[in-house]
Amino acid sequence: MLAGPTAVGKGTVSADIRTRYPQIWLSVSATTRSPRPGEIDGVHYLFVSDAEFDEMIARDDLLEWAVVHGRHRYGTPRGPVETHLWAGVPVLLEIDLQGARQVRTTWPDARFVFLAPPSWDELVSRLVGRGTEGPEERERRLSTARVELAAEQEFDHVIVNDDVQRAADELVTLIGVRNR
Numbered sequence: 001m002l003a004g005p006t007a008v009g010k011g012t013v014s015a016d017i018r019t020r021y022p023q024i025w026l027s028v029s030a031t032t033r034s035p036r037p038g039e040i041d042g043v044h045y046l047f048v049s050d051a052e053f054d055e056m057i058a059r060d061d062l063l064e065w066a067v068v069h070g071r072h073r074y075g076t077p078r079g080p081v082e083t084h085l086w087a088g089v090p091v092l093l094e095i096d097l098q099g100a101r102q103v104r105t106t107w108p109d110a111r112f113v114f115l116a117p118p119s120w121d122e123l124v125s126r127l128v129g130r131g132t133e134g135p136e137e138r139e140r141r142l143s144t145a146r147v148e149l150a151a152e153q154e155f156d157h158v159i160v161n162d163d164v165q166r167a168a169d170e171l172v173t174l175i176g177v178r179n180r
């Protein structure tokens with residue numbers, strides 16, 4: 001399971017794994033936020049309404065869920081994760097710290113990996129450089145990131161995202177999958 005502060009590049013590392021290591025299955029989270037340009041429903045996220053998210057919670061369909069950055073809800077659909085694990089397929093969850101803590105309670109044997117930025121300044125410049133968030137949203141995300149960075153020691157492994165492919169390779173090695 002991969003967690004880490006906002007804008008550290010979890011999405012980029014996951015995307016790289018999706019391309020280069022198709023033998024690893026990436027969980028598709030449900031979210032109540034709207035798609036960013038280029039994001040595809042069912043591939044990057046399941047984009048759902050608040051009412052649909054409520055239903056998923058009521059049916060106990062989510063392995064974990066959290067309000068991220070104090071705004072939208074994000075959660076991991078339980079069914080597909082279990083199906084892949086039962087089939088012996090390695091599963092990667094890319095979730096926030098609150099979600100990681102919930103999964104730790106449910107599955108203490110899961111491996112918890114923290115993706116860290118090379119430095120705080122680098123994290124801020126990545127967030128500004130992405131340009132997808134306005135100043136208010138950016139501040140909100142940075143304050144989440146400050147809290148999340150402090151939680152690094154709760155994790156089994158820390159990977160520094162100095163280079164996307166190198167970080168992805170390190171993660172894949174931890175998962176125990178070799179490239180063909």
Ligand code: 5GP
Pocket residue numbers: 004005006010029030033064065066068074075076094095096097098099100
């Ligand atoms: P973004 O809106 O930038 O795609 O994602 C915002 C944050 O939500 C990221 O830190 C990401 O790790 C987290 N996130 C994405 N999917 C899930 C999920 O299923 N559960 C939880 N708890 N967090 C998630």
